[in-house]
Amino acid sequence: MSLGGGVVAIDVMGGDGGAPLVMGGVARAVELFPREIGRLVLVGDKNEIARHLVHYARVARERIEICHASQSIDMGEKPMSALRGKKDSSMFRAVGLLADGKVAGVLSCGNTGCLVASGTFKLRTMAGIDRPALASVIPSPDNHFVLIDVGANPSTSPLSFVQNAVMGSLYYKTAVNKNRNPRVGLLTIGTEEGKGSETIREAHGMLKKINGEINYCGLIEGFQLFKDGVDVVLCDGFVGNILLKTIEALAGTIKNYVKARMKKNLLRMLGAFLAGGAFRDMGKDLTADRYGGAPLLGLNGTVVKSHGSSSVEAVAYALLLTFRLVGVGNEHALSDSIGRVNSMVS
């Protein structure tokens, strides 16, 4: 870590909730993790930031700096036109601070496509990496797992699957369990050799070649995802993004359903009260909020994306993740490993 060691820039204007929500998340992070959260640069409209900042007496102001940006990027904006027309947007300014070494990491809840584009353009991918990938931790009772890619690159090439396997494995050790050599699976629709798409078949062949460098367990199907079979699940960004959003939607739906049914009559309400701990456990163990932050792996710099629809809690945890990733500094290990696997499959 050079100049910006330990400082994180936050794109305050990104996401559906805008500045009030993101700043609420920052305040919550400082409250929950006072030791882990370091110095912050809030990037966005300075008047709006100042207006919201007055509500947060508990945010130690001395650790906050404001960087003005006159524009913001909509969730529906296209990356190429935004790169041209929104040079003074909060997102691009934040990524620019990282590119200039003024900060060590960036957090944004904004438009994914624009974040991938600006990250790739301003920071460049690490040597040996073709494309960045978004990785997300999916909570599961038996074992949390990493899903990669969840949307940076809709049509992932076979070589990118290989590079994502290496990045995903390293991320698993950072975010989930540093003591395990994570089992990697390639998601497809039939685990017999030769099924799935041409890309999947090619990626499968390459992944078998680099076994040893990673712990490759072969092809897996959807029904194996929550069964403690693998720790890193590889898929293209199209499948991954749909899967991530569907998993979150379904988990939320079931939670609400059970809650509503529990309130149907007095007996059930009493039962729910007594059994309440089980639901609190579920809230703690399975809520997406704690795993809302997804790092954009493979760039020269730490960039974390949080959902556009993030809650205050989700922003807080994503900010914690950003500081943790900034502190890890495993770029050398990654770059060595990527160099080896690239030569093994080429």
Added chain:
Amino acid sequence: MSLGGGVVAIDVMGGDGGAPLVMGGVARAVELFPREIGRLVLVGDKNEIARHLVHYARVARERIEICHASQSIDMGEKPMSALRGKKDSSMFRAVGLLADGKVAGVLSCGNTGCLVASGTFKLRTMAGIDRPALASVIPSPDNHFVLIDVGANPSTSPLSFVQNAVMGSLYYKTAVNKNRNPRVGLLTIGTEEGKGSETIREAHGMLKKINGEINYCGLIEGFQLFKDGVDVVLCDGFVGNILLKTIEALAGTIKNYVKARMKKNLLRMLGAFLAGGAFRDMGKDLTADRYGGAPLLGLNGTVVKSHGSSSVEAVAYALLLTFRLVGVGNEHALSDSIGRVNSMVS
């Protein structure tokens, strides 16, 4: 319905559980739905069928006929080699009975690829339909929806998306709610125009053109799936198959998790007992067993696929579905509508 009116052939040897499980499912279906289940042809090894049949005194034997087949198809077998080498398999014999008009429908828990291949080869697709598609009803508290394609055709073409929209809408009316003009959504990773893949963009353009013929609501994302926004969800067979299996795995995982947590201490156990009705509701409303059967739409004949890992209950409900579909006979309505949409987008 011609010669085989109301008779359904069952591929007894297909699926992970083999003949004992499938025949258990048949017996359960007769027990649960005595009026809906009609005459049956059990296709498979005649000795094995006879051996299991003695356990099912409650299955009215007079409605059962046995059709001997000396071979069976493994779950891992490749369609093309099976088509050549397994002509006397239970699956192909069952589909052959349908092609010859000896039965009106087929149910199989066997290898999906082989079922799609033999269905396409022996029955041919209906006039105007390029490829068959598997449709599955996904249970949801707010509104059950149809997911199509769940695995017949991994890389669906834009024109097939259009045809699947028509077939999925008609199937929704048959299987979920006949009084609703189902809202159709195209699943992608960003609902702004121009996002997603080239195929999705092209399919979206075509679907807008046929609006009126179907009730097209546009692009949707994964998080909208359980929110009562659409009734028919279009995706390619690769995405659909992964999604279907992931949804079932997650729903099962959460159910088991809550159950286990409920048993953690006495207070919770008492609570769970009192609130038990809520879980029974969940079991009834959300279990995949009741929606395990997926018709292979677009063929000249009713073919229903049930999971390879189907339970006895799931086979029973899939058999009920097969009889219902056989009884509907909406081929003319479908073929007229397909003719219209094909000319609208060509």
